[in-house]
Amino acid sequence: MHEWALAEAVISTASQIAEKEGIKEVTEVKIKxxxxxxxxxxxxxxxxxxxxxxKFKNAKFNIETTGAxxxxxxxxxxxxxxxxxxxxDTAEAIHFIPEIAHTHIxxxxxxxxxxxxxxxxxxxxxxxxxxx
Amino acid sequence: xxxxxxxxxxxxxxxxxxxxAVSSGxxxxxxxxxxxxxxxxxxxxxxxxxxxxxxxxSPSIHVILGVENVYPEExxxxxxxxxxxxxxxxxxxxxxxxxxxxxxxxxxxALIELLAITRWNTLDFLIIDMPPGxxxxxxxxxxxxxxxxxxxxxxxxxxxxxxxxxxxxxxxELKISIIGVIENMKMKESQLIQQQTEGRNITFWxxxxxxxxxxxxxxxxxxxxxxxxxxxxxxxVKDLKL
Numbered sequence: 001m002h003e004w005a006l007a008e009a010v011i012s013t014a015s016q017i018a019e020k021e022g023i024k025e026v027t028e029v030k031i032k033x034x035x036x037x038x039x040x041x042x043x044x045x046x047x048x049x050x051x052x053x054x055k056f057k058n059a060k061f062n063i064e065t066t067g068a069x070x071x072x073x074x075x076x077x078x079x080x081x082x083x084x085x086x087x088x089d090t091a092e093a094i095h096f097i098p099e100i101a102h103t104h105i106x107x108x109x110x111x112x113x114x115x116x117x118x119x120x121x122x123x124x125x126x127x128x129x130x131x132x
Numbered sequence: 133x134x135x136x137x138x139x140x141x142x143x144x145x146x147x148x149x150x151x152x153a154v155s156s157g158x159x160x161x162x163x164x165x166x167x168x169x170x171x172x173x174x175x176x177x178x179x180x181x182x183x184x185x186x187x188x189x190s191p192s193i194h195v196i197l198g199v200e201n202v203y204p205e206e207x208x209x210x211x212x213x214x215x216x217x218x219x220x221x222x223x224x225x226x227x228x229x230x231x232x233x234x235x236x237x238x239x240x241x242a243l244i245e246l247l248a249i250t251r252w253n254t255l256d257f258l259i260i261d262m263p264p265g266x267x268x269x270x271x272x273x274x275x276x277x278x279x280x281x282x283x284x285x286x287x288x289x290x291x292x293x294x295x296x297x298x299x300x301x302x303x304x305e306l307k308i309s310i311i312g313v314i315e316n317m318k319m320k321e322s323q324l325i326q327q328q329t330e331g332r333n334i335t336f337w338x339x340x341x342x343x344x345x346x347x348x349x350x351x352x353x354x355x356x357x358x359x360x361x362x363x364x365x366x367x368x369v370k371d372l373k374l
Contacts, residue, residue, distance in 0.1 A: 002206055002209060002210065002249060004208040004209065005140075005210075005248065005249040006137070006232070006248075006249070007301030008140055008143075008208075008209075009136040009139060009140035009248055010136040012136070012139045012140045012143060013135075013136040013138070013139030013140070014136070017133075017134060031136075035184075049219075063227050072144050090170050091225070093226035096210065096226055096245075096249070097223065097242050097245050097246065098241070098245070099188075099232075099234055099238040099239075099241055099242040099245075100144060100223075100226045100227055100232070100242075102232060102233050102234055103226075103227045103228075103231065103232045103233075104228045104230065113233045114235075116362060117238075121241065122137075122241075122245070123136055123137070124133075124134075124135065124136070125133050125134040125135070125136045126133055127133050128133075130349050132253060
């Protein structure tokens, strides 16, 4: 259900951008979501369909998922986040606040929690298109 | 193109009448204790109060208020649990007893995430316990919560007040409202902090003496309110007619 809050944020921000760019009817919204946050696509899509305002009535929401790549700041090792390696509570904590990854995940090579999230953190509004 | 979370922050705080960040230039001056008890005192006066621990790397409100075994409810976002008559939100629900080694960019991201997904609904006061100094959390709160008011906590030490002076200067330059200054852990009579505060046209909320009973009252709200520390803070709130 956390997806609803994010969907609301997408609609709100896309509306603000449409307003700023003089778009009267939005036709496409491109959204990127990162695997680290483990957003449930079905719920997000349903929430977007329920929360969209009249400006979005014919809009297509294109959602692209990207893998989460992490890079250790100590040994420069790069690795991909894998949800399957986490227990349920840890996965859920990271779902709410992806930065909690630093509490529970360590570099598989050197064991450091000091890593960078190179890509695939959370939700991102990539672009909107529409008719002016 | 855009981080959608940022656009929803104002909406999430729409129902909150006053947002007060309890801050200081230095750590260890009693910010968390004052933020926690101020929130409890306001809640006991009948106000709707939220308390948000923004000290992500060293959260301590759960220890001060003796909070255990409560978690936010997930409902179209997250709803902070009720604790001692107020809504309390903290990263500690997710980090537990583990350390949260976060760099600046991570602190900003976690802060934006929580501001974007936490549903405070209607509140008279949202009290925010800030980490010490003028770092990412302070800059982000100023950036995202335009109507923020800052309550500054200092001790009589010139080391603490030197950093507070810089904080006051910065906030004044940025035209951020400083709601008041509290002088905590006072050990001998001196008007210096009060004079310096009032000399800058900032309200001096009052002074709280060093309380030797404080340590053993931590974790018990009723005890905290019954020692000199709590009684004095309650008097400050009463005198200010908050």
